[in-house]
Amino acid sequence: xxxxxxxxxxxxxxxxxxxxxxxxxxxxxxxxxxxxxxxxxxxxxxxxxxxxxxxxxxxxxxxxxxxxxxxxxxxxxxxxxxxxxxxxxxxxxxxxxxxxxxxxxxxxxxxxxxxxxxxxxxxxxxxxxxxxxxxxxxxxxxxxxxxxx
Amino acid sequence: xxxxxxxxxxxxxxxxxxxxxxxxxxxxxxxxxxxxxxxxxxxxxxxxxxxxxxxxxxxxxxxxxxxxxxx
Numbered sequence: 001x002x003x004x005x006x007x008x009x010x011x012x013x014x015x016x017x018x019x020x021x022x023x024x025x026x027x028x029x030x031x032x033x034x035x036x037x038x039x040x041x042x043x044x045x046x047x048x049x050x051x052x053x054x055x056x057x058x059x060x061x062x063x064x065x066x067x068x069x070x071x072x073x074x075x076x077x078x079x080x081x082x083x084x085x086x087x088x089x090x091x092x093x094x095x096x097x098x099x100x101x102x103x104x105x106x107x108x109x110x111x112x113x114x115x116x117x118x119x120x121x122x123x124x125x126x127x128x129x130x131x132x133x134x135x136x137x138x139x140x141x142x143x144x145x146x147x148x149x
Numbered sequence: 150x151x152x153x154x155x156x157x158x159x160x161x162x163x164x165x166x167x168x169x170x171x172x173x174x175x176x177x178x179x180x181x182x183x184x185x186x187x188x189x190x191x192x193x194x195x196x197x198x199x200x201x202x203x204x205x206x207x208x209x210x211x212x213x214x215x216x217x218x219x220x
Contacts, residue, residue: 079170082173083169083170083173083174083175084175086173087174087175087178088174088178088189088190088192088193089174089175089177089178089181089187090175090178092187
């Protein structure tokens with residue numbers, strides 16, 4: 001358990017760093033939105049989505065950091081957190097979701113590539129690159145895992 | 150896979166939560182193992198068996214596991 005405690009202590013500064021970077025980015029995006037002359041719906045939507053994503057990231061990171069800090073102070077919370085993070089069934093489910101999720105995403109991307117080809121070239125090539133990247137990542141991971149295990 | 154975990158828990162007057170904490174997994178994992186939805190790893194099977202001072206075969210029933218070598 002002391003090893004897990006050490007791991008948590010190491011993770012906390014990284015989490016706070018991520019939090020600060022995200023807050024700076026939210027501030028930057030908000031400032032950029034205020035000085036921007038683009039008043040179209042798309043422009044506002046894009047900036048709102050960007051700021052919202054980083055704001056959500058701040059909330060998740062801050063929540064995680066608080067949980068870790070509480071676990072470091074309270075042994076019962078530490079054990080609960082340890083069990084949650086190392087539970088073998090949860091790990092099995094995560095692995096399964098990862099594999100199935102990636103395959104589903106590949107299938108949907110491939111469908112998107114075919115359908116977008118009839119309407120818009122930019123979207124077609126963007127989706128094609130995304131599909132190729134995902135296939136490349138999957139193939140790379142498969143080779144890596146086969147060599148490692 | 151069938152297990153004797155519910156029966157052993159009753160004998161020892163233990164809740165799923167207590168057993169789960171003792172062997173280092175969540176209560177949901179114990180539930181899934183008990184109802185046969187999830188097959189425990191060798192390490193978890195060993196921990197559960199050790200907790201009840203029994204062998205793995207005394208806790209888990211392997212008779213229904215297919216033996217490829219026999220086919």
